[in-house]
Amino acid sequence: MDRPMACRGNCGAIMELTPKQQTIELLKGAQSVLLLTHENPDGDALGSILALQMVLTKLGKEATAVVTDPIPGVYQFLPAKECIKTSFSGTKDFIITVDTTKTKVDKMGYKNLPEENKLNIVITPTKGAFSVEDLSFNHGSFKYDLVIVLDSPDLERLGTIYDQNTDLFFETPLVNIDHHPGNDYFGKVNWVDLTATSTAEILVALVESLAREKPLLDIDVATALLTGIIVDTGSFQNANTTPKSFTVAAQLVAAGAKQQEIIRHVFKTKALSTLKLWGKILSNVVEEPESKFVWSKVTKEDFAISGAEGAASSGVIDELLKTAPGIDFAILLSEKMDGVHGSLRAAISGVDVSAIAKIFGGGGHTAAAAFHLDGKTLAEVQNEIIAKIKAFQSQKNA
Template sequence: MEQTPKQQIAELIKNSHKIFLVTHQGPDGDALGSLLASYLVLKKLGKDVHAVTDNDLSPVFSFLPSFSELQKNFKISRDFVISISTALAKVEKLGYKAREDETALDIFITPKNGSFRAEDVSFTAGGSPYDLIIVLDSPEIERLGAVFEDNAPLFYETPIVNIDHHPANDHFGKINWVDLTATSTAEILVALFESLGGSVNQNLIDEDIATCLLTGIITDTGSFQNQNTTPKSLTVAAQMVAAGARQQEIILHIFKMKPLSTLRLWGKILERVRYENAGNFIWSVAYQKDLADTGATAAEINGVLDEVMKATSQADFALLLTERGTQVHGSLRAIAKTFDMGKLASNFGGGGHPSAAAFDVPISASFQETTAEVVAKITALARPTNMR
């Protein structure tokens, strides 16, 4: 009988020693919770594991176990292999010397007899240092950002496991576990960790791991207030609390405590909120300059949509447009249950869920002109016949 994705992934993990964990750029609570939970579980299993993220992380999540062990700005160090044919001459001695100006390294090979020729030498790049890559909560491999862009050969040479819950996932892995019924990637991982624990007769989900997983579930369900909340998500959350998840700590850090830089940043964004009557939605913008002015990081932008902008009852959905280098990043959150944010984002090449979605569009002439074009297009799309 054919194995399920869960069984295939468990088998791959069992047979792998060095594992690379990664999630999408600008990671949210589900991405980070899933990444850190997987990191802690794999370490328990004796694996050599590296957990990597693309960019600056929101300080909101610094309470999570092993948060400080995440690697950022990752660029893999690959071996450079110099091969010498010994068919005609054997090696007597091998040495090297760095030049005084530090511009080169000279390698000396002394044959036992005869001599080496230039054609006896060949050069190759070393293979992948990892046995397995696990990508978490990312619908596309390109969403990994610089981690993928700067290390593309690594992803082509190493088996990839893709674990996600987004409908727009393009199944880029060797093994794809994409569960559209799950509210979060963290929810999916609970079943995987139980399977891995069963194979070694060990309960792998301790208090720290349960806290990471519950963080993912809570953030992706909006603390169980979003329309994607299911009976299963509530059951799994209760299971995590029973396992020792620090639920009050999660609520305190994510919903009740904010750095001063975050409050200043949100103040600027909220001051620009506009109501688009024709499409019945609210929208605002976040400029790159806002980060410098407030001392905030890009990751601190995320919560303003979920915690403030979508709290209004006077609109059907909320839109936040963020300046990101040469692109405009759009984030959508549903307020009325009849609006499908994933469908709306797909018009810009993005995707997501009915309640939350995102997209990126290149900046044309200027950020202001591009945002005006996006708002105009969304206004035209936000009609009862198109969106409901």
């Protein structure tokens, strides 16, 4: 982690800037900002990236928000979602520099030689000749002067954008804004607030500070940010809900955030395909009364038969599984194309499901956590997962 930057103003003693102040300083100096979030984006990821995109655009910056994964149906109502770019090319120019101290350039052109897979660049001097020593080669820089990563505990979670453009993240100043306890502090500036319910909640403070010169919190920005808070608190029902999250939400509603529209789209509208999938999941529920949890599973075939998208299974655990009586937590095992994903939710406060996710290399919050077993099928790992959790529970209760 970088040391905090020193205050450059007339502050007498050197004062260290907070991550928030450092973020604002970097934003002031930046013209072209790239905004990114984790793969399989949720309401907080999408609300945050859209709100920041709108705000930076209002401030006259060139802000590019990139989300390569499809936006789940329930979030199609989000304002300005058409501004999100679905593909990213982190290309850099290759620059050939000709030293013209001795010889001047008269003309320049190129000749394509497709049969030989070659391209000739032809430089005609005014007189004399260029020599190899007159040429040098360089890469241009990336077109972004700041990258902001939102709601992502590490860079790997960004998916292919990170894998395919790793250089970009080391050559460009990086701001990491997040609320996940497992955050890797991968940025030049790390604004990680574990007490915030959501990344959107953190961004409200940023928007407030940036709005000193110009009003920024309009209905669309407020709606995008409130979506993040509502989704990450389960509409203020999860244990992570804080007094501050209510205050911030009230402020957003006062700014015109369309709270009813968010609730209707995120919680009250379900595609028929989602309901079919949930029915399948509920019919598979297994009770483990000794170990005080319930679990269920959903296979690749279940997704295919119901026609539901991958994200459709996530709500069933919050809205139904964890409401089972007498349990500590609920687990849903989902078989995806790339492996088996486990979602865990605490049913009562005081239960830490992130400890269970850690058994399988995952992590998260005490109330909600997840793990992923890459390249595995449900048939291969299901029994082992449940056995390990039972063992963990009996050890804990012993």
